Amino acid sequence: MLKMKQIFISFVLGAILSIAAHAEYMNKNAMLYKDQNLKESLGKIYVASQVKVLSQEGNVSEVEFIGFAPEDSPIVYEKAGVLVLGYEGSDFADYKVIGKQVDEYDTEWFEVVIKGYISTDLLTQDKSKILQDGKTLFEARCGACHDIHHKEEFVPNVWPSILENMAPQAGLSEDEKMLIEKYLQEQ
Numbered sequence: 001m002l003k004m005k006q007i008f009i010s011f012v013l014g015a016i017l018s019i020a021a022h023a024e025y026m027n028k029n030a031m032l033y034k035d036q037n038l039k040e041s042l043g044k045i046y047v048a049s050q051v052k053v054l055s056q057e058g059n060v061s062e063v064e065f066i067g068f069a070p071e072d073s074p075i076v077y078e079k080a081g082v083l084v085l086g087y088e089g090s091d092f093a094d095y096k097v098i099g100k101q102v103d104e105y106d107t108e109w110f111e112v113v114i115k116g117y118i119s120t121d122l123l124t125q126d127k128s129k130i131l132q133d134g135k136t137l138f139e140a141r142c143g144a145c146h147d148i149h150h151k152e153e154f155v156p157n158v159w160p161s162i163l164e165n166m167a168p169q170a171g172l173s174e175d176e177k178m179l180i181e182k183y184l185q186e187q
Helices: 002-020 127-141 159-170 174-185
Strands: 022-026 030-033 041-045 050-057 060-070 075-079 082-089 096-102 108-119
Touching: 041 108, 060 082, 075 108, 082 174, 127 174, 159 174
Parallel strands: none
Antiparallel strands: 022 050, 030 041, 030 108, 041 082, 050 060, 060 075, 060 108, 075 082, 096 108
8 A cells, every 4th residue: 555655646646747847948049057047158048949937036047058069169059060159158067968869970979958037928839830930031131132942942050051041131130040940941
């Protein structure tokens, strides 16, 4: 009987914790902070990146981002071998390494975790809305000079360099460029 109670309690606690920690998406580029005061930044987390919300107090949420980084790189991508920016810190040593993967080109990627705090209003559960905003901006700004490219015309790793070259001609801010980039890389 004691064993049954322990199993039941474990099940209930697990259910509560899984409800408490949930996935959401960044609705814009923003700084990730060291603590709830939102003063000392750890780095930048990018629009449409998925985070796990660990806790929320007032309008501040503690979040966790998991991604992949080449060894010693402060840049963390959403997937191993695919250059979809998720987070950019200042030092690889700040990340907790939780795994390792090798991609099709034998490049070693470290699966890393970074935890920090953000303003809760930067979160949304609706990634499709973010991507639709990116599509709308892409169609409005990138079709002014030429026909719009189909997003499948290039693989995700190629879009960042294309946008880097085209952003000045289209008058895109850094945030607008990233929003379009995330839309185009979603394949």
